[in-house]
Amino acid sequence: MGAGASDRPPTGASAAAGRMRGRLALADVVGLALALEARQALLESERRTQDRALAPVLADEQGARRLRRWVALSATPALALRVRRVVHAVAWTRAVFSLGGMLLGWSATSALLSIRGPGGRISIAACLGVLVALPFLSWLATLFGGLLRGRRAASDRAPLARPLHRLILRLLPASVRSDAEAIFGRARAHAALLVRLQRALATQFLLLGGVGFGIGALAATGIFVVFTDLAFGWSTTLDVAPERVHRLVGALARPWAELWPAASPSLELVEATRHFRVAPGSPGPGDALSGSSPLLYGGWWPFLVMAIACYALLPRLLTLPIVALVVGRECERVLRLMPGALALLESLASPWIESGGEGGQERASRALDAMVPEVALAGWMSRAAGGEVPVAIVWAEAISPAAIEAEIGAGLRIHAAGGRASVEADAAVVRAVAGSGGALLVCVRGDEPPLLELLDFLAALRAAAGAERALAVVLVGGAVRDLETWQRKLASLADSRLAVARIERANARGAA
Amino acid sequence: MTRPSDEAAPSGPLPRFAVVGHPNKGKSSLVATLARDASVAIAPHPGTTLVAREYPFRIDGVPLYVLIDTPGFQRARAVLAALESRARETNASAADRPRLVAEFLAMPGQRERFPDECELLGPIVAGAGIVYVVDGSVAYGPQYEAEMEILRWTGRPSLAVINPISSRDHVTEWEAALGQFFRIVRVVDAVNADLQAQSRLLKAFAELEAGWRAPIEAALAALERARVGRRIQTARAIAEWIAQALVYDVERRIAPDESAELHREALAAEYHASLARSERAARERVQAIHGHAALEARADELALLEADLFAEGTWLVFGLTRRQLVSAGAAGGAATGGVIDLAVGGASLLLGVATGAVVGGVLGFLGAQRLPELTLVDRPLGGRLVRYGPARSPGFPFVLLGRARLHARLLSRRTHARRDPVEVEAVPAAALPLDAVFRKRLERDFARLRAADDAALARAEATQALADTLQALLAADDSESAEAT
Numbered sequence: 001m002g003a004g005a006s007d008r009p010p011t012g013a014s015a016a017a018g019r020m021r022g023r024l025a026l027a028d029v030v031g032l033a034l035a036l037e038a039r040q041a042l043l044e045s046e047r048r049t050q051d052r053a054l055a056p057v058l059a060d061e062q063g064a065r066r067l068r069r070w071v072a073l074s075a076t077p078a079l080a081l082r083v084r085r086v087v088h089a090v091a092w093t094r095a096v097f098s099l100g101g102m103l104l105g106w107s108a109t110s111a112l113l114s115i116r117g118p119g120g121r122i123s124i125a126a127c128l129g130v131l132v133a134l135p136f137l138s139w140l141a142t143l144f145g146g147l148l149r150g151r152r153a154a155s156d157r158a159p160l161a162r163p164l165h166r167l168i169l170r171l172l173p174a175s176v177r178s179d180a181e182a183i184f185g186r187a188r189a190h191a192a193l194l195v196r197l198q199r200a201l202a203t204q205f206l207l208l209g210g211v212g213f214g215i216g217a218l219a220a221t222g223i224f225v226v227f228t229d230l231a232f233g234w235s236t237t238l239d240v241a242p243e244r245v246h247r248l249v250g251a252l253a254r255p256w257a258e259l260w261p262a263a264s265p266s267l268e269l270v271e272a273t274r275h276f277r278v279a280p281g282s283p284g285p286g287d288a289l290s291g292s293s294p295l296l297y298g299g300w301w302p303f304l305v306m307a308i309a310c311y312a313l314l315p316r317l318l319t320l321p322i323v324a325l326v327v328g329r330e331c332e333r334v335l336r337l338m339p340g341a342l343a344l345l346e347s348l349a350s351p352w353i354e355s356g357g358e359g360g361q362e363r364a365s366r367a368l369d370a371m372v373p374e375v376a377l378a379g380w381m382s383r384a385a386g387g388e389v390p391v392a393i394v395w396a397e398a399i400s401p402a403a404i405e406a407e408i409g410a411g412l413r414i415h416a417a418g419g420r421a422s423v424e425a426d427a428a429v430v431r432a433v434a435g436s437g438g439a440l441l442v443c444v445r446g447d448e449p450p451l452l453e454l455l456d457f458l459a460a461l462r463a464a465a466g467a468e469r470a471l472a473v474v475l476v477g478g479a480v481r482d483l484e485t486w487q488r489k490l491a492s493l494a495d496s497r498l499a500v501a502r503i504e505r506a507n508a509r510g511a512a
Numbered sequence: 513m514t515r516p517s518d519e520a521a522p523s524g525p526l527p528r529f530a531v532v533g534h535p536n537k538g539k540s541s542l543v544a545t546l547a548r549d550a551s552v553a554i555a556p557h558p559g560t561t562l563v564a565r566e567y568p569f570r571i572d573g574v575p576l577y578v579l580i581d582t583p584g585f586q587r588a589r590a591v592l593a594a595l596e597s598r599a600r601e602t603n604a605s606a607a608d609r610p611r612l613v614a615e616f617l618a619m620p621g622q623r624e625r626f627p628d629e630c631e632l633l634g635p636i637v638a639g640a641g642i643v644y645v646v647d648g649s650v651a652y653g654p655q656y657e658a659e660m661e662i663l664r665w666t667g668r669p670s671l672a673v674i675n676p677i678s679s680r681d682h683v684t685e686w687e688a689a690l691g692q693f694f695r696i697v698r699v700v701d702a703v704n705a706d707l708q709a710q711s712r713l714l715k716a717f718a719e720l721e722a723g724w725r726a727p728i729e730a731a732l733a734a735l736e737r738a739r740v741g742r743r744i745q746t747a748r749a750i751a752e753w754i755a756q757a758l759v760y761d762v763e764r765r766i767a768p769d770e771s772a773e774l775h776r777e778a779l780a781a782e783y784h785a786s787l788a789r790s791e792r793a794a795r796e797r798v799q800a801i802h803g804h805a806a807l808e809a810r811a812d813e814l815a816l817l818e819a820d821l822f823a824e825g826t827w828l829v830f831g832l833t834r835r836q837l838v839s840a841g842a843a844g845g846a847a848t849g850g851v852i853d854l855a856v857g858g859a860s861l862l863l864g865v866a867t868g869a870v871v872g873g874v875l876g877f878l879g880a881q882r883l884p885e886l887t888l889v890d891r892p893l894g895g896r897l898v899r900y901g902p903a904r905s906p907g908f909p910f911v912l913l914g915r916a917r918l919h920a921r922l923l924s925r926r927t928h929a930r931r932d933p934v935e936v937e938a939v940p941a942a943a944l945p946l947d948a949v950f951r952k953r954l955e956r957d958f959a960r961l962r963a964a965d966d967a968a969l970a971r972a973e974a975t976q977a978l979a980d981t982l983q984a985l986l987a988a989d990d991s992e993s994a995e996a997t
Binding site for chain 2: 052055192193194195196333336337342346349350351352353354355356357358396397398418419420422423424445447448449451452453456
């Protein structure tokens with residue numbers, strides 16, 4: 001299977017198109033098993049490319065039919081050839097069973113009609129036993145073992161099917177054997193799912209064999225009837241009245257009695273064809289029958305022919321389509337449950353979404369150690385003021401003048417910068433405070449991040465006010481983690497006289 | 513071959529959305545959530561994002577739109593002052609402002625003076641729509657006005673997102689302020705926005721410009737399909753894990769005269785450890801389905817989920833009531849009895865089902881918290897095996913399911929912007945009710961799984977049936993969750 005189905009025309013699509021709507025078949029199971037194996041060999045990206053290319057074409061199909069279509073579209077010529085080989089092998093197996101059954105039916109009938117008893121009689125009971133009763137019972141057994149029991153059985157055991165399929169595998173050419181494991185074998189990953197399918201297939205093969213047997217038996221009977229003179233008879237050690245035997249064969253002949261009355265043995269025929277070894281006048285072995293009309297002894301053949309047709313052949317012919325349906329249903333089940341099939345269906349149904357970032361991500365490195373120290377505002381003020389009135393610059397309306405006076409003390413010289421103020425106004429504030437003395441307080445909102453424009457302002461302030469002037473950034477409100485953020489960011493200014501202090505938001509709020 | 517995404521692909525330029533704003537207001541979180549990219553750098557300190565980064569949204573390789581994460585404004589007033597100065601110099605009208613912004617960015621030296629503004633305005637000038645993000649938990653301030661004015665100067669369509677990072681204290685205040693600058697204002701918790709909230713926001717994006725609706729709607733449809741796909745995969749992963757755990761046992765060969773009891777402790781330890789390992793593997797699978805494979809490293813923090821499967825607390829949280837256990841036990845017993853009926857071809861007149869149901873129900877009542885049993889097995893060719901497990905209690909699969917369901921729910925709600933460990937307490941067990949219909953369906957599915965025993969086909973079918981039930985259950989969980997939001 002190629003990596004990209006869009007690179008080449010989908011092989012097998014036209015050939016498979018005709019049967020796309022038909023019943024699911026063994027070819028689909030084999031195709032999917034082999035195609036999924038080939039899929040395993042692909043890279044994830046190749047699988048994805050292929051699935052996404054095929055998904056729109058498969059959008060109209062569901063479940064197992066979508067899988068079948070996927071196989072048809074994605075299979076390479078080599079894979080399609082392998083599938084065809086296995087399908088041919090199955091067809092060959094069916095033919096072998098049919099022909100084998102036919103040969104067996106012919107042989108058995110020939111043998112039965114050739115073995116003559118006393119007076120050259122052929123035992124009608126033996127004929128009915130081998131050509132009618134045995135096939136009928138085997139049909140019942142096949143049906144029970146293959147379909148009824150197979151449907152209900154909880155275990156994986158398939159006592160008849162497994163040996164039969166092992167035998168088939170052994171008879172297949174080596175080139176096909178490995179691929180035929182997809183339905184007959186136990187070596188595949190999905191082998192455990194095949195039990196019921198294998199049972200249904202074994203049933204189908206056996207039914208075909210039975211049909212062949214019936215046809216062979218009918219053909220042989222016809223030949224013998226036309227080209228030889230058959231003399232049937234019956235005997236028993238038991239004290240059975242001919243009337244009872246007549247009732248029995250009459251019951252057996254009931255299905256066709258109306259259609260072909262001659263094929264329902266009469267009481268006269270039953271009585272006339274009964275023989276005893278020790279009765280007076282009975283012919284010995286090798287002696288020819290005498291007395292009665294020779295044609296009377298051949299009167300059983302229509303009954304025998306109809307019994308073979310009705311009890312050995314017809315039930316199988318009627319059952320075969322049902323088994324074909326069961327095979328189709330099991331194929332669908334195996335397709336649905338095959339390992340990898342569900343993942344494939346999901347992949348076909350789900351769009352491939354890519355939404356991740358492209359290229360590398362450049363991240364800011366974070367200085368881990370450097371932090372501007374936090375100070376207690378009152379103590380810092382008393383140490384730094386130097387007898388002069390402190391200057392407070394309120395950045396971006398972080399606190400009202402009344403609130404800052406309430407917090408720090410009256411008599412402050414207060415300026416406003418940042419926020420709605422222009423850049424020129426900021427510069428004017430820097431110039432204004434540079435000429436005065438006293439500690440410098442820049443009040444900012446603690447819950448907002450430190451921006452570069454504030455750092456620019458602080459740098460300008462330091463340059464204008466001189467390196468020794470006490471300067472503190474006062475955080476109004478904000479959490480403890482905000483304080484740390486500010487301490488680290490302000491450290492990038494490398495200002496040894498810079499400090500950070502906090503005012504609780506609750507204190508500032510009242511007057512703000 | 514035409515794909516749906518091909519049809520939805522925009523015929524004109526690709527819709528692009530630049531997520532801009534003040535530093536540290538959740539821009540990257542919003543991008544991480546919408547792009548489902550856990551690799552987006554998000555940090556509590558500001559200035560983490562230095563350069564604009566694109567997050568194209570593609571379906572089957574066809575791009576539908578692009579999100580752009582940008583650094584925050586740092587010197588907005590200076591930039592605005594420069595723009596206003598330039599406008600005065602050139603006597604420019606309001607219609608010229610977008611051109612002035614573009615010229616400003618093209619001027620030499622601006623990238624050195626205003627690196628952040630150049631990075632964030634570049635995509636906007638190139639045609640991106642604006643998504644302006646603010647923090648609804650801090651008060652509005654005048655420092656934001658310069659940035660909003662610059663964005664207005666660009667002339668690009670815009671909307672504002674109020675992201676309440678720690679509270680909604682100032683959302684109303686922000687709505688009033690932003691309404692003056694932006695036609696569309698939305699409140700979205702960038703870190704916790706569920707798929708519905710994300711969809712609403714993306715629909716708002718689509719309103720920004722004619723022609724952007726089709727690709728956004730195609731993206732939303734694809735996201736919904738992907739969500740359903742994740743749900744199906746999650747249901748299957750959980751079903752397979754439960755199917756495996758239900759029949760799991762450990763064995764050891766013992767000498768003919770050796771006591772099985774001597775091995776109980778070791779076998780139990782092996783059984784529990786192995787089951788815990790396989791549960792972790794199942795969880796990792798579910799995490800990978802949800803794109804949260806990295807959560808594996810935090811497995812230790814899944815406190816409740818990591819609790820021992822057989823711990824009493826686990827049973828109290830996830831197990832069934834006594835009455836429900838009787839019902840579950842009866843269902844399991846009936847299934848076993850049914851197998852007996854089938855084996856005898858119905859000759860038992862369905863007594864197997866009836867007897868099994870009664871026995872199972874009684875066992876369910878008596879053995880509500882029963883541990884796996886220790887059994888002795890004679891081997892056909894001689895020797896003996898001692899076997900521990902599988903757990904037969906009817907409540908056992910419900911415990912497994914409860915844990916898996918809780919884990920799946922936490923993952924389905926989790927955005928890729930979250931960096932914190934999973935908070936199990938956030939979803940109390942009471943929030944995981946199991947209605948009677950689902951409980952009955954699950955009882956039947958669990959009974960089928962147990963009855964399937966070693967039959968692979970029957971087990972596969974039973975597992976699939978359980979996956980179907982779980983899919984419906986997870987869908988109900990999702991819709992309940994959507995209704996709650």
